[in-house]
Amino acid sequence: MxxxxxxxxxxxxxxxxxxxxxxxxxxxxxxxxxxxxxxxxxxxxxxxxxxxxxxxxxxxxxxxxxxxxxxxxxxxxxxxxxxxxxxxxxxxxxxxxxxxxxxxxxxxxxxxxxxxxxxxxxxxxxxxxxxxxxxxxxxxxxxxxxxxxxxxxxxxxxxxxxxxxxxxxxxxxxxxxxxxxxxxxxxxxxxxxxxxxxxxxxxxxxEAAEMTKLICNSHTDLIYGFGNEIANIAESLDLDAGEIIAAANLRYPRPDLSKPGFVGGSCLTKDPYLLMQSAEAAGARTPMIAAARSVNEQVPRAAVEQVLAALTATGCAHRDAKVLVCGIAYKGHPETDDVRGSAAIEVAELLRHRVAVLAGHDYVVAPERIAELGYRPVTLEEGMTDADAVLLLVDHPSYPKEIDTEAVRSRMRLPAVVFDMWGRLATELAEAEGIEYRRLGCGGANSRHRWSWVRRAASDASPAA
Incomplete structure (x- = not known):
C-alpha cells in the first residue's frame, strides 16, 4: 500500500x-x-x-x-x-x-x-x-x-x-x-x-478485500456442494447419504462433512459467479467453484422429481394432486423473510402447471409475497388438509413440532408423501405406516426403514475433545 x-x-x-x-x-x-x-x-x-x-x-x-x-x-x-x-x-x-x-x-x-x-x-x-x-x-x-x-x-x-x-x-x-x-x-x-x-x-x-468477501461465500458453497454430490452418489448406489456422512463425522478429528441440502440466498447463489468472472478476466480457471455451483443448483429439481416419483408410487396422478410447499424463504434457521435465491422459486416453476393445487406456507414470509411466487398462501393446517404431498424445503425449527405423524395421518390424504430436504422429520416420520417419507440422498423404496443408524449415532455420540 x-x-x-x-x-x-x-x-x-x-x-x-x-x-x-x-x-x-x-x-x-x-x-x-x-x-x-x-x-x-x-x-x-x-x-x-x-x-x-x-x-x-x-x-x-x-x-x-x-x-x-x-x-x-x-x-x-x-x-x-x-x-x-x-x-x-x-x-x-x-x-x-x-x-x-x-x-x-x-x-x-x-x-x-x-x-x-x-x-x-x-x-x-x-x-x-x-x-x-x-x-x-x-x-x-x-x-x-x-x-x-x-x-x-x-x-x-x-x-x-x-x-x-x-x-x-x-x-x-x-x-x-x-x-x-x-x-x-x-x-x-x-x-x-x-x-x-x-x-x-x-x-x-x-481488490484483496473484494476477493475476501467472494471466497467466504464461495467456500461455503463448495463444502455444501460436496455434501450434495455425496447425496447423488449414495442414491445411485442404493445407499443412505445421511448414514454415511454421520458415520464419517463421528469422533473423527478432521473437518466435518456437510449434510446434503439446498444452498440458497442472494449471496451463496451469486458470489461464486462473481468470483468465477473475476478469475476468468485474469486468465484463471475455477473448475471446483463451477462444479459446486452446478451441483447445488440441481437440488430443487431433485426434490421435485422425488415428490413426483413418490406420488406416482402411491397411485396419485400428478394433475389431481394437492402439494404443500413449506419454507418459502431461502432458509429457516436463523429465520428470515428473504426469498432471494430460494429453492421455492424454482420449485414453483417446476410444479405449478403439473399439479392441481400448489399451496405455500412460511412462518415469516408475507402471504402476498408467497402469492407472487406462484403459490396459494395458506396456514399450515389449511395446507396439510387433503394434501397429497408436503415438500419441506427449510430447517425451520417449528416444522418438526407441527408436522408429526398424527398431523399427517389426520389431515393429509393417505398414503401421504412427505419430502424432507434436511431430514428434520426423519425420527418421527421415516418408519410411520401410511406415509411415503423421502429425503435428499436417500430416495425411492430405500428411503424407509433405514433410520436405526440415527438412534445408534445418537447413543454413540460423545462431546468433541
Whole structure:
C-alpha cells in the first residue's frame, strides 16, 4: 500500500450516510446509530422510506424493529438523496444482482449510487463500498467516478459477512475486513467501524478485500456442494447419504462433512459467479467453484422429481394432486423473510402447471409475497388438509413440532408423501405406516426403514475433545 506522509486525523463527528436500506444497509445503519453515530439513510424505494420514517421495518431481522422504535429521532433519518452538507462518510450498500440467465452482474444500482455519492464528497469524506462486487470493481468503477470530482479520493472496501437472522449481533462480533486505496483511507475506515466492531481484518488493497468477501461465500458453497454430490452418489448406489456422512463425522478429528441440502440466498447463489468472472478476466480457471455451483443448483429439481416419483408410487396422478410447499424463504434457521435465491422459486416453476393445487406456507414470509411466487398462501393446517404431498424445503425449527405423524395421518390424504430436504422429520416420520417419507440422498423404496443408524449415532455420540 502506498505511503501517505500527512494523515488527517480521523473524524469522530459528523453524519454518516448509508445508501441502500435493504438487509445489509439497514442493519448497518441502525447498528452505527446504536453506538452513537448519526446516520442518514438514503433509499430509492418510496414505500420503504415511508415505513422507516414511521418507525416500521419492511424486512424481518431480529432487533431491527426494536431499534427503529427506541433510537433518538436525530440519530437515524431517512431520505431519498444525500444532503448537500459535508459528510464524514458515505457507505454504499445497494444490492448487486446477477441475471439468472446470463449470470452477469447488473451494475445499474451500483453505478447510480456511485454517481450520487461522488457528487456529494468533500475533501474529508470517506466513501466505503459494502456492496458485493467482482474483484477490481471498486477501483475501476467507484474510484474512476470519484476522480471526476476530487483529486484525492478517500476510498475503502469493507464487505458485509453477516448471516440473516443474526445480523445485528454479528456486525459487532465478526472481524470487519477493511481494504483501502491508501493508508489515510485505511485509518479513516478503521476509525469509522471501531465503535461498532473493534476487531478488524486489514488487507493490503481494495481488490484483496473484494476477493475476501467472494471466497467466504464461495467456500461455503463448495463444502455444501460436496455434501450434495455425496447425496447423488449414495442414491445411485442404493445407499443412505445421511448414514454415511454421520458415520464419517463421528469422533473423527478432521473437518466435518456437510449434510446434503439446498444452498440458497442472494449471496451463496451469486458470489461464486462473481468470483468465477473475476478469475476468468485474469486468465484463471475455477473448475471446483463451477462444479459446486452446478451441483447445488440441481437440488430443487431433485426434490421435485422425488415428490413426483413418490406420488406416482402411491397411485396419485400428478394433475389431481394437492402439494404443500413449506419454507418459502431461502432458509429457516436463523429465520428470515428473504426469498432471494430460494429453492421455492424454482420449485414453483417446476410444479405449478403439473399439479392441481400448489399451496405455500412460511412462518415469516408475507402471504402476498408467497402469492407472487406462484403459490396459494395458506396456514399450515389449511395446507396439510387433503394434501397429497408436503415438500419441506427449510430447517425451520417449528416444522418438526407441527408436522408429526398424527398431523399427517389426520389431515393429509393417505398414503401421504412427505419430502424432507434436511431430514428434520426423519425420527418421527421415516418408519410411520401410511406415509411415503423421502429425503435428499436417500430416495425411492430405500428411503424407509433405514433410520436405526440415527438412534445408534445418537447413543454413540460423545462431546468433541
Amino acid at each position: 502506498a505511503e501517505t506522509t500527512h494523515l488527517r486525523t480521523p473524524r469522530a463527528d459528523g453524519h454518516v450516510a448509508v445508501i441502500g436500506l435493504g438487509y445489509v444497509g439497514l442493519t448497518l445503519a441502525l447498528s452505527l446509530a446504536r453506538v452513537g453515530i448519526p446516520v442518514i439513510g438514503v433509499e430509492a424505494n418510496p414505500r420503504t422510506r415511508a415505513e422507516l420514517r414511521a418507525g416500521r421495518t419492511v424486512l424481518f431481522e431480529p432487533g431491527v424493529a426494536e431499534l427503529l422504535e427506541t433510537l433518538p429521532a436525530d440519530r437515524f433519518t431517512v431520505t431519498d438523496r444525500l444532503p448537500d452538507t459535508p459528510l464524514r462518510a458515505i457507505i454504499i450498500c445497494v444490492g448487486t444482482l446477477v441475471d439468472p440467465a446470463t449470470r452477469q452482474l447488473d451494475m445499474g444500482p451500483l453505478d447510480a449510487a456511485t454517481a450520487h455519492a461522488a457528487e456529494h464528497v468533500s475533501a474529508d469524506t470517506l466513501v466505503v463500498v459494502r456492496s458485493t462486487v467482482p474483484v477490481g470493481t471498486t477501483r475501476r468503477v467507484v474510484l474512476a467516478k470519484m476522480l471526476e470530482y476530487t483529486g484525492k479520493p478517500l476510498l475503502a472496501f469493507c464487505p458485509e459477512r453477516t448471516i440473516q437472522g443474526q445480523a445485528l449481533a454479528e456486525l459487532a462480533s465478526l472481524p470487519q475486513v477493511i481494504g483501502a486505496l491508501d493508508d489515510e483511507s485505511l485509518e479513516l475506515a478503521r476509525a469509522l467501524f471501531a465503535p461498532l466492531a473493534a476487531d478488524h481484518s486489514l488487507v493490503s488493497s481494495l
